[in-house]
Amino acid sequence: MAVRLRPLDQQVVVLTGASSGIGLSTARLAARRGARLVLAARNEAALRQLCDELNAGGERRAVAVAADVAREEDVARIAETAVAEFGRFDTWVNNAGVSVFGETTQVTIEDFRRVFDVVSWSVVYGCRQAVAHYRSRGDGAGAGGAVVNVGSLFGDRATPLHGPRDMFVGSQAKTTALAGALFPRLVDRYMERHMWPSQMADDRPSQPRETPDSPQPTAALWTAGYGMHVRGSNAGWHRRRSYWVAARTHPVRTVAGTGVAALGLLASRATRR
Numbered sequence: 001m002a003v004r005l006r007p008l009d010q011q012v013v014v015l016t017g018a019s020s021g022i023g024l025s026t027a028r029l030a031a032r033r034g035a036r037l038v039l040a041a042r043n044e045a046a047l048r049q050l051c052d053e054l055n056a057g058g059e060r061r062a063v064a065v066a067a068d069v070a071r072e073e074d075v076a077r078i079a080e081t082a083v084a085e086f087g088r089f090d091t092w093v094n095n096a097g098v099s100v101f102g103e104t105t106q107v108t109i110e111d112f113r114r115v116f117d118v119v120s121w122s123v124v125y126g127c128r129q130a131v132a133h134y135r136s137r138g139d140g141a142g143a144g145g146a147v148v149n150v151g152s153l154f155g156d157r158a159t160p161l162h163g164p165r166d167m168f169v170g171s172q173a174k175t176t177a178l179a180g181a182l183f184p185r186l187v188d189r190y191m192e193r194h195m196w197p198s199q200m201a202d203d204r205p206s207q208p209r210e211t212p213d214s215p216q217p218t219a220a221l222w223t224a225g226y227g228m229h230v231r232g233s234n235a236g237w238h239r240r241r242s243y244w245v246a247a248r249t250h251p252v253r254t255v256a257g258t259g260v261a262a263l264g265l266l267a268s269r270a271t272r273r
């Protein structure tokens, strides 16, 4: 059954992990395009600052919900707030995430479990809230709604210090899965050449270990992060924008580049025969 979604400027969007990074950028972009927003994360001060920014025009466009998405009851409260404030929601974005860098034998089981609670179980809780709401709504005009699950390349491909993360949702993971199925050795080689060196670089700033009893100010596994920053604190390499956005922005270059790559592949196969 085809689901008809409202245009973005008529939507109420629930967005987890809105206090920094991708979530913060997404909140600003969606607000600029007219969406009303329910913004969730643990850092309440950062969320309030963001709401003040988005509501500056006078209209109540964004509300904040301080919530730990690893707790099912907190996720339920996000949905309840959306309905109480705006009467419904149309899109639910499971974006909140954390990860741990460390060797698999050194990261504690407690931390592994916490990563799973935040990145995997939160997606289950969020999807259940969204589906229950969309089913119950049946309001005719655009009944149903969207769920967007933000995935990661690391859900499918191992890197030396990023083993604890194992989430397999979202379009990025689907793309990786497809590439992994079609060209498994090529994808592994890409990881070894491009990901492993940056993971193993010894100038990579690492945080002291954070525990529930002694949180570190800039870590965010057990307690809220510092909020209101779009880019991370890692001093390493930053991409300015995603490959997908670059490809969409320059379609001619993308088609030409893909053609050249395909021809190169065919030529290398022909010379090997």
Ligand SMILES: NC(=O)c1ccc[n+]([C@@H]2O[C@H](COP(=O)([O-])OP(=O)(O)OC[C@H]3O[C@@H](n4cnc5c(N)ncnc54)[C@H](OP(=O)(O)O)[C@@H]3O)[C@@H](O)[C@H]2O)c1
Residues within 6 Å of the ligand: 016, 017, 018, 019, 020, 021, 022, 023, 040, 041, 042, 043, 044, 046, 067, 068, 069, 070, 095, 096, 097, 098, 118, 150, 151, 152, 153, 220, 223, 224, 225, 226, 227, 229, 230, 231, 232
């Ligand atoms: N940046 C990348 O290169 C990249 C690549 C692949 C996938 N991703 C995925 O994209 C998503 C966003 O990443 P990002 O780079 O924007 O990270 P980020 O800047 O660290 O933001 C993470 C967000 O999640 C929130 N969060 C973390 N734990 C939470 C919890 N228990 N409950 C509620 N909110 C929580 C954080 O807010 P509080 O600390 O205030 O709770 C923050 O708003 C993540 O799922 C990440 O895995 C990112």
